[in-house]
Amino acid sequence: MESIKGGVNVESQFPKKQILNEDGKLADDSYKIRLTEELVKSLYTKMLRARLFDRKGVNLQRQGRIGTYVPFEGQEAAQIGSAMAMGEGDWMFPTYRDHGATLTFGHSVKNVLLYWKGRQEGCIPPAGKNIFPPAVPIASQLLHAAGTAWAEKMKGTDRASIVYFGDGATSEGDFHEGLNFASVFNLPVVFFNQNNGFAISVPIEKQMKAKTIAQKALGYDIEGIRLDGNDVFSVYFHTKAAIDKARAGGGPTLIEAVTWRYGAHTTADDPSKYRDQNESLIRRETTDPLIRLEKYMKLENMWDTQWSADLEKELTAEIEAAVKEMENERPPHVNDMFDHVFAENPWTINDQKEAYALMRGE
Amino acid sequence: MESIKGGVNVESQFPKKQILNEDGKLADDSYKIRLTEELVKSLYTKMLRARLFDRKGVNLQRQGRIGTYVPFEGQEAAQIGSAMAMGEGDWMFPTYRDHGATLTFGHSVKNVLLYWKGRQEGCIPPAGKNIFPPAVPIASQLLHAAGTAWAEKMKGTDRASIVYFGDGATSEGDFHEGLNFASVFNLPVVFFNQNNGFAISVPIEKQMKAKTIAQKALGYDIEGIRLDGNDVFSVYFHTKAAIDKARAGGGPTLIEAVTWRYGAHTTADDPSKYRDQNESLIRRETTDPLIRLEKYMKLENMWDTQWSADLEKELTAEIEAAVKEMENERPPHVNDMFDHVFAENPWTINDQKEAYALMRGE
Amino acid sequence: MTTAVETKKLTLVQAVTDGLRTMMKEHENVIVLGEDVGRNGGVFRATDGLMDEFGEKRIIDTPLAESGIIGTSIGLAMNGFRPVAEMQFLGFIYPAFNQIMTHASRIRARTLGAFTVPMVIRAPFGAGVRAPEIHSDSVEALFTHMPGIKVVVPSNAYDAKGLLIASIEDPDPVLFLEPMRCYRSSKMEVPEGKYTVEIGKGSVLKEGEHVTVLTYGAMVDPVLKAAEQAEKHGIHVEAIDLRTLYPLDKDLIAQSVQKTGRVVIVHEAPSTGGLGDTLVSLINDTSFLYMKAPVERVTGFDTPVPMFALEDHYLPDKARVTSAIHKVINF
Amino acid sequence: MTTAVETKKLTLVQAVTDGLRTMMKEHENVIVLGEDVGRNGGVFRATDGLMDEFGEKRIIDTPLAESGIIGTSIGLAMNGFRPVAEMQFLGFIYPAFNQIMTHASRIRARTLGAFTVPMVIRAPFGAGVRAPEIHSDSVEALFTHMPGIKVVVPSNAYDAKGLLIASIEDPDPVLFLEPMRCYRSSKMEVPEGKYTVEIGKGSVLKEGEHVTVLTYGAMVDPVLKAAEQAEKHGIHVEAIDLRTLYPLDKDLIAQSVQKTGRVVIVHEAPSTGGLGDTLVSLINDTSFLYMKAPVERVTGFDTPVPMFALEDHYLPDKARVTSAIHKVINF
Ligand SMILES: Cc1ncc(C[n+]2csc(CCOP(=O)(O)OP(=O)(O)O)c2C)c(N)n1
Ligand SMILES: Cc1ncc(C[n+]2csc(CCOP(=O)(O)OP(=O)(O)O)c2C)c(N)n1
Ligand SMILES: [Mg+2]
């Protein structure tokens, strides 16, 4: 009864779309022609880069070289596939867990690291990159994405927004308002949900009774798509289609990418309190997005052990260099705190700034 | 394209259910046996009472005897049909427009009038009646209804909540959170939407792109029902079914009662700014819920001109008596403002109260 | 040399409309959005006629969702527009609180200026018009405590237009509060076209050397009445309309307070935590040695605004202000 | 006669758990709800073990929706339960602002007592633990300005348990703020079983006659350090932990202030509109003639709490408090 309302089985309308299956074989041959070696290698490269970055992040936290870090291992296909589908000038609104996406879209490795070092610079994207800082209040960013998309629409460009959010985020009022505004004003925005099964400790069954997130699109008369979020091809092509539709004036899309985080919610979290981490280990064997793509590449003769080894070396070097940059960054100045609240400091802030300088003997 | 997503025409799953058609004939004969003369007359009586009350409210406002008033003429079937479906001990959460419902459920005419006279007493239901004061912040009351229903569930009673809200209210985050909490915790609550086509001046087409409100239930995997809100039989029997289901542990239902307000949003509103009020006049001929029921009663030989005239007289007298009571109510005491913020006044409020009394020479 | 400036007689709410029209004509990127602001022209007619003049793309009726209005406005503001978002009443701004508190007000600081949010939030506010519950809240102090947003409150038509234009031109978010009670209480000559009243500057409504009365918005009226009354008792009140609540006009306030040594503060928001507390604190910081009497605050009470049968009791009036003036004078 | 009371050594967060457990054992209608409060025991372990002890029906993991949590808690409270709702961090209370402001705090007043909302909202708060953005907000003043809700802030384990129990027993809504920095900073002997610390009463942490320092929560620590330091210079500080922010302990504050004539107020929330302003105002009202120097406020700045690389600058510390003590002494 739960799943059949008004005589219709809702979730059956939202099958988990796959292009690349667990064995590394194409579930849908029609995409074959678009799967150029260049594209495939590029997807793999970005995923590997994200994974190496992520592992580095966890290590840096363990070593006390940055603060709490939020790992995303397991979600690389979802993040990289979707980010690769975006174009220059588009807008990206990530959460705290979406560095895979932002790095792929052109964020600087150094700045992303600085974010986790508690540095405000971590909120600043490279010039020309419309990447918003990670949204901390859950689901609030959906509205910003709708807003920037609305602006592009009014300017008459063909730019779009993508916004990331988790399964837990769908419970917030802002999720609903974001989808409704985008629907009513037919805005060029892709709502990209990473359903990783948990909001910290809360499993999705406690978050909602609906069996899919995609079906929530029905309430807004917008398109909803559910897909295998560990299948980078499925993510890439479906996001691209949604973005293309948005650019063409076809309005918003809700994409549910079903995935899993292998690690903890954050480095401050102990997942053994609420789930069996062995399950993650086992899942990994069949679902790891990098392994799956590697299988495909091997089957398609796109894999080259030397290439892979070189790639890992190169990416590691890039990340290490960024870590150095992060650690060599000039220390923050206290005035960074005072001088950017407004375009010009009001007397309140100026008085406080001066008094504080005085007290410190400056 | 708008209405067919994923190959499914969503709104066709939510036909506007009718039992009594515009001509006063049964659209669905299976209800015939339950339509006792007693029930039919009682529905008519409560609707007429509500209409007379409402017209009185508008007049009192015009005469300056109460403040701004919110009329509901046209929505009597929706309000009375649903309120009649509720049982002793159930909870009711109305908006500012739902006096038809609250009066039917046992609110005092005098107190409802006091509400519009700016009296706090208007927020107090008769002893034993679980009627919450009108919710002013749109959609906020959905959560209260879920909360009281949750409490009944935890206590193990079979009591339920009903909550009223408009088409505009569906855009607020609290609408979404209310439905989701009720769904997740399987709460005995009926979400009763009166879709009267407008949120003040904003037509529903600007409020949402979805063609029905009922379909929003799909996002929460709960039952959604769309019905002719001017058909009091449809409202009564479907609400009753939803309430019975709730009592039996079947969880929440979203009911969309499609209706129309014939008058202004409030007595401070000028509908001619945003819609053609002639349309309301024309609509009325075919949709007025009282006329429709009268037709049925005539066809079924339940109508008696004398009965009808006596009824109107009796109800008018009841309302006039309540108006007198309202106008004879002792004037409010300023201490009503001070003495109920907390169970016991903190010194702040006591100091303020004393200083104010002193200033007034008391 | 004098420049002839055309003026017209406008109510405060008409001056708001005029300010919006002026800026919309001048800047394509100024847009207005909110509930019922379009065809209906707003529940107070503040946007009356603008949809006809500027079209549905720039005067936008939104769904009924305040977080949605502010959240999308933030996106619009970050991407080249100057949204003027209307909250139908200040008492309905609460669903948008998260968007204002964690985003609108912080984006510049968070990104060290890389992203900015030049937007205006307009909201009618205050009691005294027999409005239903919640419609009468005065919660300006929630926002003066919020880093990163300015708070402006005109009390008359001239200031309303000039401050609104200044707010729209401001590079940062501004909460623009419109006292409902003043919407149509009087008319005033308002210049045609563009002019600004500087944000952060109060105005001396009446000079006097015995006692300073600090107020804003709808309370200007009872304050001026009380000042007139005091005059009859030989008490010369200096009445100041603060006009901007954040940042306060510290110098103007300090000068006046140091001149008089006696202060009454009048606002209708609840007492504890209201702007009065902040003003007492500012006086403590700037003028301690000048004070001849404790500051008196005449404010709303620590209660919700009651329904309208009692709201006149809730609201500070001439009698309460007068009583406070005498109290500080006789200390 | 002495009664032997069993005690155990607990951190503040353990005392919170102990308080919850005590009340849940005693009253069937006390329930706990929030994000991750169940199996996970809360992100700070404040509800650790309670689900095992009391079951899923009384320790409830909710969907991720603060308005939903508070809104349903209101319904639960009106209908016989005593919900203790957890906001994961105070910085995430904003989505629930509307429910608290227009309902939880007003239902008694609106209905002249016909409906009441006996509920507790618990929230960790404050900076200094290197938490991510928004997690460190101190916005107690938003709630002390809100009619109809009490605000309580323990600074140690004993008070935490006693105040929490008093809050749960209170017939009205109480915002119970838990300073994260104090969660595990020390252990203290805490009595077993039920006891209360009265809401509305501050406590004198250290007596002294030269200067009164008013503070609460995590700022107690730097204040006591500064007091110790001042002692070396022969300055005797009277340090007061306010414990309840609404209603303030007026008499205790006035007595101390009138004794010393010199006051420093310390809180980490932004300066303008912070509790400091309200305290200055209270001192103005009660103790004008006793004051020998302007009150000094040592507070967070009028800026958002910066990310953690700079948060130590944002937070008042021993040096800033000491400097303020000297300033009021040397005035
Ligand atoms: C408004 C708000 N409430 C609570 C939190 C605390 N919090 C941080 S992450 C999180 C869970 C989010 O789950 P989900 O949306 O599934 O994203 P995921 O972390 O799994 O990527 C919570 C509750 C927050 N950041 N914002
Ligand atoms: C949070 C909030 N925002 C705005 C308002 C102002 N307002 C009062 S009624 C209304 C329209 C409501 O429309 P709908 O939900 O369709 O109910 P109806 O009035 O048609 O019965 C608005 C915007 C409000 N009361 N609360
Ligand atoms: Mg998740």
Ligand SMILES: [Mg+2]
């Ligand atoms: Mg409506």
